[in-house]
Amino acid sequence: MGMECPYGCGRQRVAVYITADASNPKTMKDVVAFKLTCGHVVGGEDYERFQEAATAIEVERTAAIRKIEEESRKKKATAYSNFVINRGVS
Numbered sequence: 001m002g003m004e005c006p007y008g009c010g011r012q013r014v015a016v017y018i019t020a021d022a023s024n025p026k027t028m029k030d031v032v033a034f035k036l037t038c039g040h041v042v043g044g045e046d047y048e049r050f051q052e053a054a055t056a057i058e059v060e061r062t063a064a065i066r067k068i069e070e071e072s073r074k075k076k077a078t079a080y081s082n083f084v085i086n087r088g089v090s
Contacts, residue, residue: 005040012036018043020050 002013016035017025025031032050033043041047 003034003036003042005036005038006042007038007040009036009038009040012038012040018047 002011004010005012013036014034015037017031018033018035018041019025019030020032023030033041033047035041043050
């Protein structure tokens with residue numbers, strides 16, 4: 001299957017069918033965009049909305065990881081502090 005590249009590369013073959021969950025598409029309804037052999041991605045409004053949603057999810061995931069890492073650092077600092085204090089008492 002091929003299609004015209006909207007960026008002026010001419011008619012290109014479809015290299016990858018992009019799905020929301022990065023799995024192989026079972027039907028064409030699963031496809032949100034097409035990556036062409038020239039490297040450009042052809043989507044549309046649905047693909048743009050998908051990208052925005054995926055970006056929001058990634059931001060949320062990153063914030064959660066940072067929160068967990070900060071809590072971990074605090075617990076380690078507390079554990080080390082308790083170790084040093086208990087060691088000095090003995």
